[in-house]
Amino acid sequence: MDKLLQSSTDPDKALITNDGATILKSIPLDNPAAKVLVNISKVQDDEVGDGTTSVTVLSAELLREAEKLIDKKIHPQTIIEGFRIARNTAIEGLDKLMLY
Numbered sequence: 001m002d003k004l005l006q007s008s009t010d011p012d013k014a015l016i017t018n019d020g021a022t023i024l025k026s027i028p029l030d031n032p033a034a035k036v037l038v039n040i041s042k043v044q045d046d047e048v049g050d051g052t053t054s055v056t057v058l059s060a061e062l063l064r065e066a067e068k069l070i071d072k073k074i075h076p077q078t079i080i081e082g083f084r085i086a087r088n089t090a091i092e093g094l095d096k097l098m099l100y
Helices: 020-026 032-047 052-071 076-099
Strands: 003-006 014-017
Touching: 032 052, 052 076
Parallel strands: none
Antiparallel strands: 003 014
C-alpha cells in the first residue's frame, strides 16, 4: 500500500512510496532509540532490499520488552546477554531446519 508523505517545512513537497526505509529516512528524529531503528531499516534495505517494516517492528518490540526489564531494575548488560542467548538459540534452530 502506498503512503503519502507531506513535508512539514515545504507544503508543496510530497512523496508517494510504499518503502518503509524511505518513510523512516524522511522522518526527523531526536530519540536515540528511534535513530537506531532507522539505521536497522537502512541496513536491511541495503543488504536484502526488502523487509524493512518487519525488521523495524521486531526491533521496536525488543526495545519495548527491554524497557520493561529495565523498569524492573534488571541491568542492561543482563538484558543484552539474554538477547544474545536468544539469538544463538534461534540461529541453532534455523541451522537444524536447513540441514534436513
